[in-house]
Amino acid sequence: MAQYDFKKITVVPTGNDLIDIVLSRTQRQTPTVIHKGNAISRVRQFYMRKVKFTETNFTDKLSKTIEDFPRVEDIHPFYGDLLHVLYNKDHYKLALGQLNTARNLIKRIREDYVKLLKYGDSLYRCKSLKRAALGRMCTVTKRIGPSLAYLEHVRQHMARLPSINTGAPTILICGCPNVGKSSFLNKITRADVEVQPYAFTTKSLFVGHTDYKYLRYQVIDTPGLLDRPLEDRNIIEMCSVTALVNLHAAILFFLDLSGSCGYSISQQAALFHSIKMMFRNNPVLIVCNKTDLQTLEGLSGEDLKLVMEMKSAALDVLLTMSTITDEGVMAVKNAACQRLLDQRSERKMKSKKMPTVLNRFHVAMPKPRDQKERPVCIPQAVLEARAEEAAHEERKTEKDIENENGGAGVYSASLRKHYILADDDWKLDILPEFLDGHNVYDFIDPDILQRVEELEREESAVEEDGGDFEIEDEDFTAEAEKDLQEIRKRKKLLIQKHRIKKSTAESRPTVPRKFDKDRKFTTERMGRQLSSLGIDPSRAIERARSRSVSRKGRKRERSVGGDGEDEMEIDGGLDNKKKLRLRSRSIEGFKDSAQKMKAVTMARNATKKRNKDARRGEADRVIPTLRPKHLFSGKRSIGKTDRR
Amino acid sequence: MRLEFCWFCSSKIYPGHGIQFVRNDAKIFRFCRSKCHKNFKMKRNPRKVKWTKAYRRLHGKDMTKDSTFELERKRNRPERYDRNVMENTLKAIKKIDKIRHDRAADHIAQRWKPKAAKERREARKELEQSISLIKAPLAIQSQEPAITVPKIKVKAPKQQTVEDQLMEE
Numbered sequence: 001m002a003q004y005d006f007k008k009i010t011v012v013p014t015g016n017d018l019i020d021i022v023l024s025r026t027q028r029q030t031p032t033v034i035h036k037g038n039a040i041s042r043v044r045q046f047y048m049r050k051v052k053f054t055e056t057n058f059t060d061k062l063s064k065t066i067e068d069f070p071r072v073e074d075i076h077p078f079y080g081d082l083l084h085v086l087y088n089k090d091h092y093k094l095a096l097g098q099l100n101t102a103r104n105l106i107k108r109i110r111e112d113y114v115k116l117l118k119y120g121d122s123l124y125r126c127k128s129l130k131r132a133a134l135g136r137m138c139t140v141t142k143r144i145g146p147s148l149a150y151l152e153h154v155r156q157h158m159a160r161l162p163s164i165n166t167g168a169p170t171i172l173i174c175g176c177p178n179v180g181k182s183s184f185l186n187k188i189t190r191a192d193v194e195v196q197p198y199a200f201t202t203k204s205l206f207v208g209h210t211d212y213k214y215l216r217y218q219v220i221d222t223p224g225l226l227d228r229p230l231e232d233r234n235i236i237e238m239c240s241v242t243a244l245v246n247l248h249a250a251i252l253f254f255l256d257l258s259g260s261c262g263y264s265i266s267q268q269a270a271l272f273h274s275i276k277m278m279f280r281n282n283p284v285l286i287v288c289n290k291t292d293l294q295t296l297e298g299l300s301g302e303d304l305k306l307v308m309e310m311k312s313a314a315l316d317v318l319l320t321m322s323t324i325t326d327e328g329v330m331a332v333k334n335a336a337c338q339r340l341l342d343q344r345s346e347r348k349m350k351s352k353k354m355p356t357v358l359n360r361f362h363v364a365m366p367k368p369r370d371q372k373e374r375p376v377c378i379p380q381a382v383l384e385a386r387a388e389e390a391a392h393e394e395r396k397t398e399k400d401i402e403n404e405n406g407g408a409g410v411y412s413a414s415l416r417k418h419y420i421l422a423d424d425d426w427k428l429d430i431l432p433e434f435l436d437g438h439n440v441y442d443f444i445d446p447d448i449l450q451r452v453e454e455l456e457r458e459e460s461a462v463e464e465d466g467g468d469f470e471i472e473d474e475d476f477t478a479e480a481e482k483d484l485q486e487i488r489k490r491k492k493l494l495i496q497k498h499r500i501k502k503s504t505a506e507s508r509p510t511v512p513r514k515f516d517k518d519r520k521f522t523t524e525r526m527g528r529q530l531s532s533l534g535i536d537p538s539r540a541i542e543r544a545r546s547r548s549v550s551r552k553g554r555k556r557e558r559s560v561g562g563d564g565e566d567e568m569e570i571d572g573g574l575d576n577k578k579k580l581r582l583r584s585r586s587i588e589g590f591k592d593s594a595q596k597m598k599a600v601t602m603a604r605n606a607t608k609k610r611n612k613d614a615r616r617g618e619a620d621r622v623i624p625t626l627r628p629k630h631l632f633s634g635k636r637s638i639g640k641t642d643r644r
Numbered sequence: 645m646r647l648e649f650c651w652f653c654s655s656k657i658y659p660g661h662g663i664q665f666v667r668n669d670a671k672i673f674r675f676c677r678s679k680c681h682k683n684f685k686m687k688r689n690p691r692k693v694k695w696t697k698a699y700r701r702l703h704g705k706d707m708t709k710d711s712t713f714e715l716e717r718k719r720n721r722p723e724r725y726d727r728n729v730m731e732n733t734l735k736a737i738k739k740i741d742k743i744r745h746d747r748a749a750d751h752i753a754q755r756w757k758p759k760a761a762k763e764r765r766e767a768r769k770e771l772e773q774s775i776s777l778i779k780a781p782l783a784i785q786s787q788e789p790a791i792t793v794p795k796i797k798v799k800a801p802k803q804q805t806v807e808d809q810l811m812e813e
Binding site: 419420421423425426429431432434435436438439440441445446448449451452455456476480484486487490491530532533534535 | 768775778
């Protein structure tokens with residue numbers, strides 16, 4: 001028997017909402033652009049697609065709703081009756097029928113208009129056809145608006161119905177209003193139903209669950225029943241009647257002995273007898289509640305007789321309890337559960353399937369052959385070993401040693417003790433890891449010494465050879481060495497001179513040799529240079545002198561005569577000119593170089609004193625203003641001013 | 645504890661020095677100091693960086709192949725401790741080290757040898773060419789030529805002994 005879940009029904013949109021949904025879907029999910037210029041087949045296709053799409057959506061949504069809602073005939077009669085009681089079966093069916101009709105209508109509209117669209121001859125006509133089709137579908141939907149609204153209502157209510165498993169063992173609680181049915185439910189289950197002093201506090205069915213002998217029982221609390229004919233019952237009472245009639249359950253009829261519910265025992269008895277026929281095969285238990293107010297024994301004779309009558313009708317099952325004092329509550333529950341269990345087992349046993357199942361079971365119990373005793377068998381060796389172990393002394397473990405020596409942080413176990421070595425003395429050796437920048441472990445080899453010896457032999461052999469070498473005589477004699485040094489020195493000097501010449505080239509004038517003011521190019525010089533090269537210069541000097549200008553000048557003097565005065569005159573006259581010409585540029589302003597030298601010395605002497613006094617001279621740098629304003633004040637247009 | 649070699653400059657990394665870098669493919673790069681580490685991060689190839697051992701070995705500046713290197717191998721299987729072997733090893737290490745050192749020095753000396761000859765040749769040439777700076781050609785011609793003496797190649801007597809030995813054998 002399935003458990004119905006009415007919570008999973010999809011929301012039923014209202015008429016207008018449905019129209020909006022479907023049309024907006026069409027708008028979004030179909031292409032939207034079409035032009036007059038497109039081929040007519042394309043135009044037709046475009047509009048047909050829209051019509052079909054709309055129809056499909058409507059149909060889908062309506063079909064979904066129709067299928068989601070349960071068909072009253074197909075479900076368990078309890079739910080069928082409940083639905084009828086709550087929502088009026090006819091109205092319900094009508095609403096669903098209307099939805100179905102609408103669906104069919106929409107389908108027909110689509111077929112018609114698609115046929116028409118096939119022959120649409122212009123964009124405008126196709127468009128109008130599509131508009132008409134969609135419009136008609138929407139009108140149909142608008143007409144079923146009220147049905148949709150009703151179904152939505154029903155859906156919301158159905159979702160809140162208690163989920164009653166029609167196949168599970170159930171206990172049904174019924175009786176007059178206010179007798180204590182809901183309080184009993186609260187006591188035995190975890191349900192938290194409202195309990196109030198006024199009648200009809202419970203307006204619908206409530207379900208709780210309880211356990212008994214590893215089985216789960218449903219306990220259903222019903223609204224109170226009044227003694228009325230069936231036709232006059234209101235919806236609330238009809239709920240409980242439905243439950244009574246359709247559910248297979250153990251029925252607990254509650255009696256209020258004290259009459260504080262507002263109904264006397266006779267009224268309650270009358271009710272009982274009127275609904276007796278609804279019980280059918282269900283096990284019935286009469287439960288007398290509120291014994292704290294009025295016990296069974298304390299009843300008046302008449303009441304007692306009525307109660308006894310009821311008891312006899314219920315197969316002699318009468319229980320008393322009080323929900324306030326918890327007296328007998330559990331007993332009632334157990335009794336009810338037990339009775340139900342018994343009935344169900346009986347039924348199962350009687351069912352047609354039972355023999356087939358029973359045939360498959362067979363529990364075999366071996367018959368004892370004889371009265372011999374056969375105990376457990378343990379081999380002797382094992383027994384001995386066990387005995388030995390028990391007698392064996394406890395040896396000292398590493399942990400004990402650790403604890404002796406100060407515990408975990410203080411003592412660390414020496415793992416070297418258990419090393420397996422050729423000689424036990426070696427256990428505590430300190431092993432070096434590095435030596436001279438090498439890893440010792442990389443060199444370990446049992447025959448390392450051998451190989452080292454080989455190496456050493458190799459080395460010595462190589463040494464004896466001395467190797468192949470070429471002896472070259474010192475090809476340089478002392479003289480040659482000296483010459484080489486000279487050459488190198490000379491080269492360096494040349495380079496230096498050239499460098500000076502290069503660096504001063506810009507400031508030095510290039511003067512032809514005839515204006516040689518420093519008198520560099522003399523024959524003495526030439527003579528010296530030539531002799532340093534190892535050549536006799538005398539001939540060269542002669543030749544040079546013979547061709548010089550001054551020589552020629554002297555010749556003229558001699559031819560004139562040896563007169564001293566004449567000589568002097570000529571000399572003087574010529575000398576002056578010569579002297580003018582011959583005067584070097586470096587002796588500018590002075591008579592001769594001697595005079596210049598004197599002048600230079602005088603200048604030097606003059607400055608000596610001043611320098612000794614360490615006074616500022618003309619050549620010394622002067623800062624006229626030590627703190628010029630423009631450097632020491634003012635803000636900068638860009639940048640920081642943290643340095644001045 | 646193990647002495648490792650720097651990946652970049654191949655120098656020894658003592659414990660407590662340097663940085664190890666483990667790449668995503670689980671290759672470990674050890675560096676002796678931040679200089680090498682930074683060079684590595686710059687993606688420099690140690691074979692192109694002059695001061696590293698990799699460069700020097702590649703370009704033949706340092707000794708590469710030698711039997712002393714075979715004695716020092718990284719062993720992955722631990723050997724059982726034996727005191728005598730350890731003693732011998734320690735002594736051997738010293739000797740091997742010395743031999744290796746000497747051989748490396750020889751290698752470098754061998755490299756420098758041709759330079760002396762070259763220098764002498766160049767000096768001779770210079771003397772010939774530039775003698776005119778200090779002595780005039782006339783002067784030289786008059787002098788006796790006693791500047792250079794032709795070189796004599798003298799083979800050491802070793803060869804004969806080898807031949808003798810061969811003859812003996």
